[in-house]
Amino acid sequence: xxxxxxxxxxxxxxxxxxxxxxxxxxxxxxxxxxxxxxxxxxxxxxxxxxxxxxxxxxxxxxxxxxxxxxxxxxxxxxxxxxxxxxxxxxxxxxxxxxxxxxxxxxxxxxxxxxxxxxxxxxxxxxxxxxxxxxxxxxxxxxxxxxxxxxxxxxxxxxxxxxxxxxxxxxxxxxxxxxxxxxxxxxxxxxxxxxxxxxxxxxxxxxxxxxxxxxxxxxxxxxxxxxxxxxxxxxxxxxxxxxxxxxxxxxxxxxxxxxxxxxxxxxxxxxxxxxxxxxxxxxxxxxxxxxxxxxxxxxxxxxxxxxxxxxxxxxxxxxxxxxxxxxxxxxxxxxxxxxxxxxxxxxxxxxxxxxxxxxxxxxxxxxxxxxxxxxxxxxxxxxxxxxxxxxxxxxxxxxxxxxxxxxxxxxxxxxxxxxxxxxxxxxxxxxxxxxxxxxxxxxxxxxxxxxxxxxxxxxxxxxxxxxxxxxxxxxxxxxxxxxxxxxxxxxx
Ligand code: ADP
Numbered sequence: 001x002x003x004x005x006x007x008x009x010x011x012x013x014x015x016x017x018x019x020x021x022x023x024x025x026x027x028x029x030x031x032x033x034x035x036x037x038x039x040x041x042x043x044x045x046x047x048x049x050x051x052x053x054x055x056x057x058x059x060x061x062x063x064x065x066x067x068x069x070x071x072x073x074x075x076x077x078x079x080x081x082x083x084x085x086x087x088x089x090x091x092x093x094x095x096x097x098x099x100x101x102x103x104x105x106x107x108x109x110x111x112x113x114x115x116x117x118x119x120x121x122x123x124x125x126x127x128x129x130x131x132x133x134x135x136x137x138x139x140x141x142x143x144x145x146x147x148x149x150x151x152x153x154x155x156x157x158x159x160x161x162x163x164x165x166x167x168x169x170x171x172x173x174x175x176x177x178x179x180x181x182x183x184x185x186x187x188x189x190x191x192x193x194x195x196x197x198x199x200x201x202x203x204x205x206x207x208x209x210x211x212x213x214x215x216x217x218x219x220x221x222x223x224x225x226x227x228x229x230x231x232x233x234x235x236x237x238x239x240x241x242x243x244x245x246x247x248x249x250x251x252x253x254x255x256x257x258x259x260x261x262x263x264x265x266x267x268x269x270x271x272x273x274x275x276x277x278x279x280x281x282x283x284x285x286x287x288x289x290x291x292x293x294x295x296x297x298x299x300x301x302x303x304x305x306x307x308x309x310x311x312x313x314x315x316x317x318x319x320x321x322x323x324x325x326x327x328x329x330x331x332x333x334x335x336x337x338x339x340x341x342x343x344x345x346x347x348x349x350x351x352x353x354x355x356x357x358x359x360x361x362x363x364x365x366x367x368x369x370x371x372x373x374x375x376x377x378x379x380x381x382x383x384x385x386x387x388x389x390x391x392x393x394x395x396x397x398x399x400x401x402x403x404x405x406x407x408x409x410x411x412x413x414x415x416x417x418x419x420x421x422x423x424x425x426x427x428x429x430x431x432x433x434x435x436x437x438x439x440x441x442x443x444x445x446x447x448x449x450x451x452x453x454x455x456x457x458x459x460x461x462x463x464x465x466x467x468x469x470x471x472x473x474x475x476x477x478x479x480x481x482x483x484x485x486x487x488x489x490x491x
Contacts, residue, residue, distance in 0.1 A: 019186035023179055030178035031171065038167040046160050053156045054123045057132035060094070061149035065134045068098055070106065070145045072138070078106065082147075085109040094151035095129075098136070101145050119146040128152050192222045196229065209237035251316035258309035265305060269298045300435065303372075306365060307437035311419070314444040320359040324473060327354035327363065327399050328388045334367040335386060341375055347384045354388040354397035355473040358449045366445040369438045370401040370466050376434075378405030383461055390472055397472045402458035402465035413455040417443040446470070 013021065068082035078100060085096045086109050097108035099119050116131065123132045131150040138144035195214040203211050213230050216223030272295045279288035313320070328351035335349045367386075374384045383404045390397045408416060412423050420436040439455075446453040451470035458465035 019183065019190050022186040022189075023182035026182040027175055027179040031175040034171040034174045038171045042164055042167045045163055049156055049160055049163070053153065054130065054132070057123060057130060057149055057151060058134070060151075061096075061132040061134040061147050064096060064147045064149055065136055068136055068147055070098070070100065070136055070138070072144065078144075080106040082107055094149060096147065096149045099146050099148065101143055106145065116148060116150070119148055121146070125153070126150070128154060189222075192216055192218075192226065196222075196226060200229075203233070209233055209240055248316060251312055252318075255309060255312035255316055255318065258305050258312055261305045262302070262309070265298065265302050269295070269302060272298055304435045304437060307435060307441040310362065310365065310441045311437065311444055314448055320362060320448070322357050322359050324355065324357055325360055325363070327356055327397055327470070328352060330360065330363050330367055331386055331388050331399060334364055334371060338368065338371045338375070341372075342384075343375075344380045345375060345378065345382045345384055347371075347386065350385070350387045352387075352389045354390050354399065354470075356397050356449070356470045357473050358470065359445075362445045362448070366442045366468070367399065367401070369442050370468075373438060373466075374401055374403040374405070374464070378403045378463060382463070385458070385461060392472070395472045396469050398470075399468045400465060402461045403463040404458075404461040405463035407457050407463045408455050416455055417453070442466075442468075 013024075016024070064082070068080065071079040071081070073079060080098055082098055085098075085107055095109045097116065098106045099116075100106055103118065116126065119133050121133050121135055123130060125131070129150040130153045131148055133146050133148045135143040136145045136147060192214065199211060199213050203209065211233075213226050213233070216226045272291060276288070276291045276295050279285060279291050282288070331349060331351045335347055339347070371384070371386065374382075378384070385400075385402045387400045387402075388398065389400075408423065415421050416423060417439045419440040421440075422434050422436040443453050446468055449470050451468060453469075454467050456465045456467060457463070
């Protein structure tokens with residue numbers, strides 16, 4: 001039970017902050033040392049004060065004895081020759097008397113009467129008085145009586161009490177000083193560590209490894225720790241920079257590769273389409289089917305490469321040149337471009353002015369993708385609605401593409417923007433056409449324009465609805481911004 005209690009308080013002590021532990025240890029040591037020292041000094045001083053007092057009494061008694069004589073006379077009272085006891089004793093607040101050996105009081109200072117007890121040589125305490133008794137010798141050197149000299153030891157006790165108060169005050173004061181000093185010292189010693197902790201916290205919060213730790217002031221263990229941590233941070237920063245550079249290189253490589261792939265792909269597609277047209281003229285044949293399939297694959301590959309290019313550019317943080325433009329015009333152009341693919345579907349475009357700043361090609365690509373999806377994921381007789389608008393109150397412009405197709409399940413709506421996420425729906429109508437990158441690309445384009453994109457369900461048409469929102473261009477038309485930081489290439 002006891003060892004358990006000890007170990008639990010030990011554990012509690014070890015959990016205290018270092019500064020408190022240091023202070024506690026130094027203060028308890030100081031207290032113990034002061035206590036032992038104070039006790040010894042106090043004891044010695046008390047003893048000394050008492051001895052002095054007693055010796056003083058004895059001396060006074062001896063002096064009185066030297067001046068006192070008892071003359072025995074036969075058949076009559078003995079005669080005492082002594083100084084006036086009142087004079088001798090009273091100035092000191094003392095009292096005295098002369099007694100015969102048989103205890104008969106021969107002379108006594110007036111006023112102070114108390115119970116002296118039986119006289120015998122030495123110093124004794126009686127009540128609050130200390131009594132020194134010295135023998136008076138007769139002519140034959142035999143003891144004939146005693147002189148008793150007494151004084152209250154009140155003053156001595158007072159002095160001793162004061163002494164002890166002083167000693168105890170000293171011990172407590174010294175301990176208090178040790179606590180304050182220990183705390184101040186420990187605080188000072190811990191200050192660099194507190195600074196380290198707060199900087200480390202800041203680095204954790206901001207993830208900014210380039211932050212510098214506070215430079216150490218002394219050449220101590222903390223300085224060594226600071227230096228080691230700083231070296232670690234520098235090494236981490238270097239490796240982070242290396243990794244970042246490698247990733248950036250890779251992203252740029254993907255962007256460059258996709259860009260380079262587009263030209264040969266366009267040429268392949270053009271040739272294949274030419275070939276397809278020729279075979280179509282020759283009527284149904286196996287070759288025609290093969291070429292048709294190749295055209296479809298090439299188209300899909302084109303889409304894939306285009307999406308890859310946009311995503312790689314956005315990953316690499318490449319900014320594209322922007323200009324003042326009207327989203328309505330882009331919507332109209334794209335609608336015209338996609339018209340041949342509509343089949344029986346009906347595309348309704350309501351393009352109100354939607355001025356914004358952006359990259360024409362990228363926005364066009366995004367709208368094209370949305371229309372393409374609306375066609376691919378809706379039945380042949382579906383209705384598609386594209387609308388642009390401006391909202392001056394919120395300072396935004398919007399573009400919306402809705403269809404009467406099957407729509408997107410609620411659970412899928414946030415997911416469809418992720419890369420390579422493909423839902424159902426398209427598979428029935430066109431099993432090989434999707435890439436799973438289209439909407440991810442749309443999102444990357446919208447976000448690079450400071451806008452947002454959301455997948456919803458269309459109240460009007462019952463199918464899917466994609467809503468793109470961008471910041472509106474301010475009333476004063478700003479100039480085109482052709483400034484092209486390095487890495488920007490026209491599409
Ligand atoms: P995919 O190449 O598969 O079309 P996207 O990123 O363009 O890739 O689309 C992701 C998924 O979102 C699609 O697989 C499809 O399930 C769903 N989706 C996109 N547009 C529509 C739409 N208009 N109607 C229904 N589902 C859609």
